[in-house]
Amino acid sequence: MNRKSLVALGASAVALIAATTLAAGPVQAHESKSDEKTVTLTAKLRQLNGSGASGTATAVVGDQKIKHIEVHAKGLTPDAPHAQHIHFGKQAENECPTLKLDTNKDGRLTTLEGVPAYGPVVVSLNTTGDTTPASFLDVTRFPVSKDGKYNYSRNNIDFTDVAGAGRHGGLGTAKQIADAIRDGKGVLVIHGQDYDKNGKYNFSNPEGASELNPNLPAEATDPAVCGVLEEH
Numbered sequence: 001m002n003r004k005s006l007v008a009l010g011a012s013a014v015a016l017i018a019a020t021t022l023a024a025g026p027v028q029a030h031e032s033k034s035d036e037k038t039v040t041l042t043a044k045l046r047q048l049n050g051s052g053a054s055g056t057a058t059a060v061v062g063d064q065k066i067k068h069i070e071v072h073a074k075g076l077t078p079d080a081p082h083a084q085h086i087h088f089g090k091q092a093e094n095e096c097p098t099l100k101l102d103t104n105k106d107g108r109l110t111t112l113e114g115v116p117a118y119g120p121v122v123v124s125l126n127t128t129g130d131t132t133p134a135s136f137l138d139v140t141r142f143p144v145s146k147d148g149k150y151n152y153s154r155n156n157i158d159f160t161d162v163a164g165a166g167r168h169g170g171l172g173t174a175k176q177i178a179d180a181i182r183d184g185k186g187v188l189v190i191h192g193q194d195y196d197k198n199g200k201y202n203f204s205n206p207e208g209a210s211e212l213n214p215n216l217p218a219e220a221t222d223p224a225v226c227g228v229l230e231e232h
């Protein structure tokens with residue numbers, strides 16, 4: 001390559017960089033416009049804690065709302081209520097947890113041990129009424145698994161501001177959370193598993209009480225399946 005063509009190459013590289021820089025403006029503007037875009041997210045739900053459960057979830061998200069969501073799960077602890085949530089944290093990995101997060105090495109992942117992976121609850125997927133994180137353990141308003149299965153669906157769930165979901169563990173606004181979920185950072189988790197298979201969530205086993213609420217057994221709150229809600 002002669003000197004002249006090197007100079008030409010240099011010039012075209014500069015032109016390319018300039019074009020890229022110029023393009024950055026409109027691209028950013030377009031990104032903020034995508035806030036209003038409605039996207040369909042799906043998640044493949046895989047077992048945690050050896051539950052043997054599985055499932056799928058679909059969520060249609062537009063503006064600051066889940067227009068429609070459905071969860072289909074099977075292999076869960078039969079005939080028991082299952083808390084289910086969308087988790088997200090700006091500081092989280094926005095993934096399903098692995099046993100690397102089993103900090104006390106007891107061989108099971110508790111809900112809190114999974115938080116560095118999936119973050120706090122941002123939407124509680126209750127069957128009726130309130131769907132804010134305040135309802136995250138209201139077991140009277142969660143699906144009950146008939147023979148280990150259920151099909152859940154609900155429309156028009158508003159995102160809300162959530163403490164702990166934002167930057168540095170601060171407040172996440174409804175808009176920030178909705179945008180992050182649209183970007184594939186929401187993690188759907190179904191909780192509850194009967195480790196000793198005695199047919200109910202009970203305290204009288206090594207797991208004892210839930211770290212989240214001493215009035216509930218750990219079996220009622222430990223995660224059973226998990227999947228990331230992504231656009232495919």
Ligand SMILES: [Cu+2]
Pocket residue numbers: 083084085086087121189190191
């Ligand atoms: Cu949860």
